[in-house]
Amino acid sequence: MGRRTAWWRGTVVGVVLGAVAGAPGSPGFAASFSPSTSPSASISTSPSPSPSSSATGASYAFAEDAPSVTGASDTADAERLEPGTTYRSSLPSDGKVYYRLVLDGTSTVYVAATAVPPTDAAVTPTEGVRVSVQDADGRPCSAPDTASIGAGRSPRPLTVWGARQLPSSRSLCQGAGTYYVVVERVLRTESTPGDWDLELAPVLEPRLRETGSTSAPEAWDSATPSPPGGEAVRLRGGGGFGSATALEQGAWRDDVRPGQTLFYEVPVDWGQQVYATADLSSASSGGSGGVGGGFVPGGVNLALYNPVRGLVDDTSISYNGSQKSGALAALPPVGYDNRYSVSDRVGGMRFAGSYYLVVHLAARVGEEFGDRPVGLTLRVRVKGAATAGPGYAGQSEPSGIFQVGLLGRGSGAAGDAGSSDGDGGEAGGGDAGMKLVAVGGIGAGTVVLVVLGVWVAVGRRRAAGV
Missing domain, CATH: 2.60.40 (Immunoglobulin-like)
Incomplete structure (x- = not known):
């Protein structure tokens, strides 16, 4: 019984210390809850370098574990995209590529496409990328969105978005069924051949429980505050x-x-x-x-x-x-x-x-x-x-x-x-950071008090022979 009591007390001490070490603002918290920290990794309070921080400077950090999809040259072979999953693909220099969505008749769905030119591409200000969401009859559900390189003439990630929005004034885009995401390069010059990398991020927005206004606010505070x-x-x-x-x-x-x-x-x-x-x-x-x-x-x-x-x-x-x-x-x-x-x-x-x-x-x-x-x-x-x-x-x-x-x-x-x-x-941001630490400290303190309370209660029960 003495050994069992010692083991139990040791376990409680471990839980208490773990709760304290797991408080936000402590190294243990960062180690336990940071997805990028492995058990063997050292703890640091400074931000880790991002994938884009290399000397080349122009790389893009694609979503980790993103499944790869191939853009089809026609709708018959279009691969399906599921809202909530981010995908990696590529965008050819010529022609459109198609991806497929299977949608219900109540939700709004957005699809963002981020096109990434090679770091050494010789780009022009006007060339870029375009995306649209179309129904089964090839009609756009929203105006196609286009992004271009701009006056800097610098290869950079270009992000555009398309949508099937409900309710919609476009009757053919209101029902459940198959829709297509269409992505293409625009105003490409002969000096920029080759594929661009592509990231696709479809998102589903559910309908409202209750319908509200269908007009934008007429007035809002447009004064710019001091930074x-x-x-x-x-x-x-x-x-x-x-x-x-x-x-x-x-x-x-x-x-x-x-x-x-x-x-x-x-x-x-x-x-x-x-x-x-x-x-x-x-x-x-x-x-x-x-x-x-x-x-x-x-x-x-x-x-x-x-x-x-x-x-x-x-x-x-x-x-x-x-x-x-x-x-x-x-x-x-x-x-x-x-x-x-x-x-x-x-x-x-x-x-x-x-x-x-x-x-x-x-x-x-x-x-x-x-x-x-x-x-x-x-x-x-x-x-x-x-x-x-x-x-x-x-x-x-x-x-x-x-x-x-x-x-x-x-x-x-x-x-x-x-x-x-x-x-x-x-x-x-220092004050807000301290607030986060304080909130974490209160949470950890509560855990400690609860555990110690259980410890005392069990001890009294044992002393009373219960």
Whole structure:
């Protein structure tokens, strides 16, 4: 009995220590809950390098374990895509490729396609990629979406989205049945042969429990607030949508190399507005000056994508080696009814979830000013109190994509969600980080007290001979 008691007490001690070590903010928590940490990996509090942080700079981090599909040259051989699964494919230089969707008659489905040119491709400003979702009669269910390389003439990931949206004014796209995703290159030149890599991300949005308004809000606060001040906190951007680095409201410091694209995600809840600016530092002394007098049109691109990777807004900044700043346009609060607006900026803010900030530095910046990292400061503000969502009648695919989790909703990571001015987190996110640690500490303390209470109760029962 003594040995059994000692074993039991040792087990309780292990559980207690495990609970304490597993608190958010402790190394044990990071080791236990980080998907990228193996038992033999060392613990570090600094962000790990992303796949896009290599010297080549222009690679894209595709979703891990994404199944491969082949785009068919006709609809008869089109492979099926399942909403909630991210796929990897390729896009030929000529012709369209087809993929198949089997949809019900009640859900909206979005498909985002991210095309990635080779890092050494000689691209032109106008060439790019287009996607559309079509019914069985070849009629588009929404206007085809096109993205182009832009003035920077730099190979970079291009993301477009198509949809079968319900309710729809297009009668042939309302019923259950087979639909097709059509992807193609546009305005390709003879200097850019060869396939581009492709990532496909279909998402299902269920219908609402109760129908609401079918018109966009007529008025919203379009005043642009001042960006958060304070000392910027260091972090490392991700290499793709699936590996985007989570941000909260505040100021953030990173480095971006010529030709590199960095991805960040910001939780934005129903009723909240998001604002972002990007400040690029001056080039390091000793730059080559290069051909063209040290000026790169469209040298920096800042874009915001919604949770289904639909472009909401972007801005292009020319770079001449001196510090530059760019900001996204003022955007409305996240609301379901925004989808009925004729404005793409308003229509894109149609659901809560992770919004993606994407920054690209043109490869030509390296030719003009030397292939060195350039300092990047992102200032992110999330304004307004979170409100209740519209009330979906089913589950999204992937699950939870239109929700903001604990980090964004409960710990202040998405700014001061309980205030109307959104002034929280101006210290670069440090306060919100401390809130997360505090929440974790309270949770771990509760576990310890519960375990110790059980220990005492069992001990008293044993002493009483029960």
